[in-house]
Each structure stands twice: as C-alpha cells, then as structure tokens.
Amino acid sequence: MSQIILVSESALFTKRFGTNLSDLGYSWIPFEQVEFHEKGKNDYIILVDIQSVPMTFRDLGEFLKEYPYPMLVLTxxxxxxxxxxxxxxxxxxxxxxxxxxxNLENALSVLESGGSWFDPGFMNDLIRRIDYQGASQGMDGDLEKLSEREQEIGRYVAQGLSNYQIAQTIEITERTVKAHLLSCYKKLGLNDRVSLALWFKKRDHA
Known part of the structure; x- marks a missing residue:
C-alpha cells in the first residue's frame, strides 16, 4: 500500500484527510516532513490541496518533475x-x-493500480469539449464487436452523459450501464471513458 504525502497549508485539511487516510489503512505524512533522501525509495501518492497551496500551474509542473508520483489534486x-x-x-x-x-478510497486504489481518477462532472465536461482529432488508441476496433445496446451507451458517453443520465434515458440500472461499459473497453481494447468517447466521436465522424 502506498504512503500518502499531503501537500496543504491548511491544518483543517491535514487533520481531516489524515484521519480519513488512517481509517482507510493508509500511512501518510505532511509534505514538509518528507526527507529529501527518501525520494524514489517508496511508493507515494501525493494529495494536493490546491486551494491552500500558493502554486501557479508552472510551479505545479515543476513540482511534478521533482516528485514524479501519482498526484491527486483536490479543489x-x-x-x-x-x-x-x-x-x-x-x-x-x-x-x-x-x-x-x-470515493477517496476508490481514487487511491485506481492511482495505485496505475490508472486515473477524475471527478465525474469534470470527466463528462471534458468529454463534451475535447476533439476526436489526434486520438489513436483503439481507433481501429470493429464496431460490429459491440452489441446494439453497447453502441447506444457508447454514443451517449461520447455526448458527455453520466452513467446515471444514461440509465435514466434508456431505463436500465446504473450497474447495467457500468457492465456494458466494461464490455466495451474489453472488446475495443480501451482503458477508460475518455478513450471510449473519442473512439465513438471519431468513428461517427468518419
């Protein structure tokens, strides 16, 4: 299990998340207590309270270069x-x-496994705004591999709908939506929701 580094200038944030992390079984340490010689020797995940830390995007980019660990930014x-x-x-x-x-436990578990975890609202907004151009992963997959229901759900994902919205639209449960999405990822060789959205955007544009 990874050790969590908390980057924050808020005592309230550190106390709250420190308690939550301890309850979840994670060891954690405030950033100011990280010893320089320890860098690279442990599996870390960095939690950044971006509201309290006076860093510009450029500063954060430099921080990532110095501490190349999975980072979860909280806002x-x-x-x-x-x-x-x-x-x-x-x-x-x-x-x-x-x-x-x-959700914190889920996010940390995903980051530990090498994946990415984003706020659902941000993820859906991202899908609505990004362009299919330049996307390549899994773009050669065969549409016929997917069932009609999987194709329908995939196109709703490409429109930026959440699992809840899809479930309400086609009158099935959210669990069933998730099962169809996992099947889509497996059949098309994709890893996540954004990749699936790009796949359908490019496929339908062609």
Missing amino acids: PIPTFEEGYPLLRMGIKGYANLHLGSV
Missing part, C-alpha cells in the same frame, strides 16, 4: 478550465475537496 469546485491544464501536465487524479471516504 473546492472541479472545473474544465482548471482541470484540463492539470491533466495535460500529467496529474493522475482531480476531484472535489469534499469527496467522501468511499
């Missing part, structure tokens, strides 16, 4: 304007500062 209100530049810098997670313990 009061996730937005495309803030999150997209962070994503381009290479952060692996972007979420609401007030996320609960269940």
Whole structure:
C-alpha cells in the first residue's frame, strides 16, 4: 500500500484527510516532513490541496518533475478550465475537496493500480469539449464487436452523459450501464471513458 504525502497549508485539511487516510489503512505524512533522501525509495501518492497551496500551474509542473508520483489534486469546485491544464501536465487524479471516504478510497486504489481518477462532472465536461482529432488508441476496433445496446451507451458517453443520465434515458440500472461499459473497453481494447468517447466521436465522424 502506498504512503500518502499531503501537500496543504491548511491544518483543517491535514487533520481531516489524515484521519480519513488512517481509517482507510493508509500511512501518510505532511509534505514538509518528507526527507529529501527518501525520494524514489517508496511508493507515494501525493494529495494536493490546491486551494491552500500558493502554486501557479508552472510551479505545479515543476513540482511534478521533482516528485514524479501519482498526484491527486483536490479543489473546492472541479472545473474544465482548471482541470484540463492539470491533466495535460500529467496529474493522475482531480476531484472535489469534499469527496467522501468511499470515493477517496476508490481514487487511491485506481492511482495505485496505475490508472486515473477524475471527478465525474469534470470527466463528462471534458468529454463534451475535447476533439476526436489526434486520438489513436483503439481507433481501429470493429464496431460490429459491440452489441446494439453497447453502441447506444457508447454514443451517449461520447455526448458527455453520466452513467446515471444514461440509465435514466434508456431505463436500465446504473450497474447495467457500468457492465456494458466494461464490455466495451474489453472488446475495443480501451482503458477508460475518455478513450471510449473519442473512439465513438471519431468513428461517427468518419
């Protein structure tokens, strides 16, 4: 299990997240207590309270170069304007500062496994705004590999709908939507929701 580095100038943030992390079984340490010689010797995940840390995007980029570990940036209100530049810098997670313990545990587990975890609202906004051009991963997949229902759900994902919205639209459960999405990823050789959205955007544009 990774050790968590908390980067914040808020005592309240450190206390709250420190307690949550301890309850989840994670060891953690404030950034100011990280010893220089320890860098590179441990598996770390960095949690950044971007609201309290006086860093510009450039500063954060330099920080990522010096500490090349999976980073989860927490913010009061996730937005495309803030999150997209962070994503381009290479952060692996972007979420609401007030996320609960269940989502925090899920996010950390995904980052530990090498994946990315983003606030659902930000993710759907990202899908609506990004362009298919330049996307290549899995673009040669065969549409016929997918069932009609999987194709329908994939196109809704490309429109930026959440799992809940898709479930309400086609009158199935969110669990069933998730199952169809996992099947789509497997059949098309994709890894995540954004890749699937790009796949359908490019496929339908061709």
